[in-house]
Amino acid sequence: xxxxxxxxxxxxxxxxxxxxxxxxxxxxxxxxxxxxxxxxxxxxxxxxxxxxxxxxxxxxxxxxxxxxxxxxxxxxxxxxxxxxxxxxxxxxxxxxxxxxxxxxxxxxxxxxxxxxxxxxxxxxxxxxxxxxxxxxxxxxxxxxxxxxxxxxxxxxxxxxxxxxxxxxxxxxxxxxxxxxxxxxxxxxxxxxxxxxxxxxxxxxxxxxxxxxxxxxxxxxxxxxxxxxxxxxxxxxxxxxxxxxxxxxxxxxxxxxxxxxxxxxxxxxxxxxxxxxxxxxxxxxxxxxxxxxxxxxxxxxxxxxxxxxxxxxxxxxxxxxxxxxxxxxxxxxxxxxxxxxxxxxxxxxxxxxxxxxxxxxxxxxxxxxxxxxxxxxx
Amino acid sequence: xxxxxxxxxxxxxxxxxxxxxxxxxxxxxxxxxxxxxxxxxxxxxxxxxxxxxxxxxxxxxxxxxxxxxxxxxxxxxxxxxxxxxxxxxxxxxxxxxxxxxxxxxxxxxxxxxxxxxxxxxxxxxxxxxxxxxxxxxxxxxxxxxxxxxxxxxxxxxxxxxxxxxxxxxxxxxxxxxxxxxxxxxxxxxxxxxxxxxxxxxxxxxxxxxxxxxxxxxxxxxxxxxxxxxxxxxxxxxxxxxxxxxxxxxxx
Numbered sequence: 001x002x003x004x005x006x007x008x009x010x011x012x013x014x015x016x017x018x019x020x021x022x023x024x025x026x027x028x029x030x031x032x033x034x035x036x037x038x039x040x041x042x043x044x045x046x047x048x049x050x051x052x053x054x055x056x057x058x059x060x061x062x063x064x065x066x067x068x069x070x071x072x073x074x075x076x077x078x079x080x081x082x083x084x085x086x087x088x089x090x091x092x093x094x095x096x097x098x099x100x101x102x103x104x105x106x107x108x109x110x111x112x113x114x115x116x117x118x119x120x121x122x123x124x125x126x127x128x129x130x131x132x133x134x135x136x137x138x139x140x141x142x143x144x145x146x147x148x149x150x151x152x153x154x155x156x157x158x159x160x161x162x163x164x165x166x167x168x169x170x171x172x173x174x175x176x177x178x179x180x181x182x183x184x185x186x187x188x189x190x191x192x193x194x195x196x197x198x199x200x201x202x203x204x205x206x207x208x209x210x211x212x213x214x215x216x217x218x219x220x221x222x223x224x225x226x227x228x229x230x231x232x233x234x235x236x237x238x239x240x241x242x243x244x245x246x247x248x249x250x251x252x253x254x255x256x257x258x259x260x261x262x263x264x265x266x267x268x269x270x271x272x273x274x275x276x277x278x279x280x281x282x283x284x285x286x287x288x289x290x291x292x293x294x295x296x297x298x299x300x301x302x303x304x305x306x307x308x309x310x311x312x313x314x315x316x317x318x319x320x321x322x323x324x325x326x327x328x329x330x331x332x333x334x335x336x337x338x339x340x341x342x343x344x345x346x347x348x349x350x351x352x353x354x355x356x357x358x359x360x361x362x363x364x365x366x367x368x369x370x371x372x373x374x375x376x377x
Numbered sequence: 378x379x380x381x382x383x384x385x386x387x388x389x390x391x392x393x394x395x396x397x398x399x400x401x402x403x404x405x406x407x408x409x410x411x412x413x414x415x416x417x418x419x420x421x422x423x424x425x426x427x428x429x430x431x432x433x434x435x436x437x438x439x440x441x442x443x444x445x446x447x448x449x450x451x452x453x454x455x456x457x458x459x460x461x462x463x464x465x466x467x468x469x470x471x472x473x474x475x476x477x478x479x480x481x482x483x484x485x486x487x488x489x490x491x492x493x494x495x496x497x498x499x500x501x502x503x504x505x506x507x508x509x510x511x512x513x514x515x516x517x518x519x520x521x522x523x524x525x526x527x528x529x530x531x532x533x534x535x536x537x538x539x540x541x542x543x544x545x546x547x548x549x550x551x552x553x554x555x556x557x558x559x560x561x562x563x564x565x566x567x568x569x570x571x572x573x574x575x576x577x578x579x580x581x582x583x584x585x586x587x588x589x590x591x592x593x594x595x596x597x598x599x600x601x602x603x604x605x606x607x608x609x610x611x612x613x614x615x616x617x618x619x620x621x622x623x624x625x626x627x628x
Contacts, residue, residue, distance in 0.1 A: 001499055001500060003499075003505060004485070004488065004492070004496070004499060007487045007488060007492070008485065008487040008488075010487070011486060011487030012487075284483065285483070285485050285486075288479075288483040288485075289496070289500070290468065291442070291444065291471065291477055292471065292472065292477060292496060292497050292500060292544070293468055293469065293471045293472020293473070293475075293497065293500050293501070294468070294472075294500045295465065295468050295469070296465075298500065371444075372444045373439040373442075373444035373445050375479060375483055376435045376438070376439060376444075376479065376480075376556050377435075
């Protein structure tokens with residue numbers, strides 16, 4: 001019987017096509033907006049998650065996210081190192097400062113100074129050059145987005161120079177660091193070099209990165225560190241979560257959610273309305289099926305198969321379109337953080353299926369009420 | 378639900394309507410359409426219900442098919458009162474025991490001739506391949522062997538009605554109900570369709586009831602019930618009984 005339903009659906013090409021297009025556009029709109037929102041929120045924690053060596057972050061108590069750079073007392077580093085359960089602890093210096101290039105390009109940059117010997121905090125993946133080259137004095141790694149901003153139109157290459165506070169820094173590598181939420185060029189250097197550029201600030205530690213000893217609960221270590229230093233200690237996951245929550249509670253997600261909701265409602269409404277029209281136009285055929293002994297259960301499954309096919313095809317097209325747009329946009333260095341997570345694709349398709357399913361149920365009630373004797377008229 | 382078992386030696390009528398009343402609406406809008414109908418459709422017979430337009434012949438066959446419920450009286454099909462069956466039971470009863478031919482054919486435009494003819498088998502859960510094979514064989518016997526893949530819009534009226542006839546016969550029902558089967562056909566096509574129905578009615582365990590006002594095909598009938606003003610007013614044909622002169626009192 002489901003097969004008959006699919007033949008009936010396919011026969012009405014205009015409505016079949018319209019419903020697929022409605023679902024596809026709704027899925028595309030929802031996934032596109034949801035992908036942007038989730039990518040932005042994930043980017044708020046990208047520099048936190050990029051540090052894979054450490055699993056603990058120690059900051060000033062009122063620091064909510066990575067971009068709230070607020071130096072901690074340098075002595076705190078020793079206190080953290082001396083805390084039970086801490087395997088090691090290293091400083092990370094973050095400075096937001098102005099940089100300019102020989103070509104005259106001027107931009108605020110995010111400069112991260114990692115501890116000179118361990119290099120904890122450096123990006124693991126490189127696009128060009130060797131990360132360890134930053135041990136050398138007055139050298140930096142730069143992220144791809146930063147390179148394209150500071151050296152527009154130039155192919156990625158090493159040896160370029162950047163001036164910060166009258167010091168010339170040489171680019172010795174292009175990192176594959178995750179794109180920062182702020183969109184600023186991201187520079188990595190040694191803490192010694194960074195400290196010399198930290199004009200007007202005596203403290204040379206912004207974050208303390210630490211690793212808990214194996215077998216020790218990191219949350220328990222955080223509690224002990226906080227107790228001893230009166231600073232705030234969080235796991236990587238906890239700090240990333242806090243950062244996403246901080247930005248997420250600023251109201252921007254609401255704007256995206258409104259668009260997503262519009263996509264959901266409009267997509268489901270068009271699909272549901274067209275499906276209802278399809279059912280009404282086929283009322284005589286459905287009445288005939290009831291006359292020849294088709295049960296409501298069979299008709300229900302038939303309609304479910306029809307709706308399922310529409311949702312499947314529409315979702316595939318919409319998801320494919322959304323993924324293709326993401327992939328296209330990702331080619332831009334500053335937008336390389338945009339991607340369509342699988343859970344976003346699944347969630348949007350499911351939510352549309354549920355809402356459209358409600359509309360199909362309403363159509364089915366029309367079929368239930370359909371008087372089979374009407375077929376004789 | 379299985380087809381109604383045949384009782385050996387039993388020749389009780391396939392359809393018996395006793396004092397059947399039907400009204401629509403309530404209060405001032407109440408309209409009485411059937412007023413004490415007495416009707417019998419025998420097995421092995423082609424029974425006609427004839428009468429002028431508007432004499433609610435179609436309402437009567439809707440009651441016989443279990444698509445409507447009588448306001449009063451009893452409609453029995455193969456010894457079972459349709460009022461005793463739930464909606465679901467009536468649906469299954471129709472699936473196994475009844476075949477239908479409609480004035481407007483009511484073929485599904487999306488389906489080919491073979492697929493349309495196979496609908497009752499597919500509804501009953503027969504595998505698609507088997508259903509289509511049987512539909513093809515039956516359509517071949519009805520002279521449409523070369524039109525199996527044609528859609529209704531590609532068929533003439535007579536061909537469409539033969540496909541509808543195949544749909545009515547394919548599951549070998551014991552009662553076939555036809556509503557004006559020749560009304561939309563020319564004389565030759567009407568004769569052809571009625572010949573096929575008459576052949577189907579020859580089966581001793583099958584009854585065929587035809588509602589029509591097409592006088593050109595009356596000669597096919599084994600029995601003719603004339604209907605007017607919501608009643609059977611006269612009968613013709615061998616073996617048919619007259620309606621009682623005093624119908625059951627209205628409810």
